[in-house]
Amino acid sequence: MNILDDLKLQYKLGGIAMRLIYWNIACFLISLFFYQFSIGQFDFPDWLALSSNPDVFMFKPWTFLTYAFFHDGFWHLLFNMMVLNFASTLFLTYFTQKQYLGLYILSAIFAGLIFALSYYFLHYSASIVGASAAIMAILVATTTYQPLMNIRLLIIGNVKLWHITAVILILDLMQFRLGNTGGHISHLAGAVFGFIFIKLLQNGTDLSIVVSSILDFFTNLFRKSPSTPFKKVHKNYNKPTQKPTSKIVTKDKTQQQIDEILDKISQSGYDCLTKEEKEFLFKAGK
Secondary structure, eight states, X not given: OOHHHHHHHHHXXXXXXXXXXXXXXXXXXXXXXXXXXXXXXXXXXXTTSEXXXXXXXXXXXXXXXXXXXXXXXXHXXXXXXXXXXXXXXXXXXXXXXXXXHHHHHHHHHHHHHHHHHHHHHTTOOOXXXXXXXXXXXXHHHHHHHXXXXXXXXXXXXXXXXHHHHHHHHHHHHHTTTTSOHHHHHHHHHHHHHHHHHHHHHHTTOOTHHHHHHHHHHHHHXXXXXXXXXXOOOOOOOOOOOOOOOOHHHHHHHHHHHHHHHHHHHHHHXXXXXXXXXXXXXXXXXX
């Protein structure tokens, strides 16, 4: 098996978490077409990146989701995919793949809305890309559900899951004013959404059903309905069978003939019977 076949097998059998990682990597490869070598940075168009400008995102609402699959550099992608793989493994230990996908999509949209509203009221204008907000939602959701889970780190040793999540959140808060303010706003918004998602789920409300219902609708819409094969009906043209004689009628005729023979015997004796009558009486007596 070559590398390509191995990648295909991992994509097929890895579940939704592995597919999300593959989708992010594929989007990064696509985004290389938007890399400006002259200035050494990406120049994402406003129909992929999420802009805080209402005149842009109001007419391109899909950017509230597409931004969560693109990254502004290799190291940005690498770090996010490492954390995504880590958080996904923990989350899928307790929850379903549909809940995982629903949380990823809904948290990305929620964080994008918070980013756009925040920048609008702060009178800032910028655009963001990255899966960090959705990844934070998955990590915080798992931490909310199992905060005391033991995680073994390579150098440090055993730590609680909430320790790891707390460090990541603190680092986000510390960098809030240093740069990429919009990105940090979306990270914290994703964390809040992950917390809300689990609390609602524990109270019986599964927000991921919204995403699952929409995806199922479009899947069934474009899926070809199986055509019912034509069934040829064969008619039986056998000749009608002769109606059977009633057993009751036959029995009555036989009994009538026996009675006539017995009457003849009683009147004239057995010797007066003919040969045919004797044979009939003999057969009837068996």
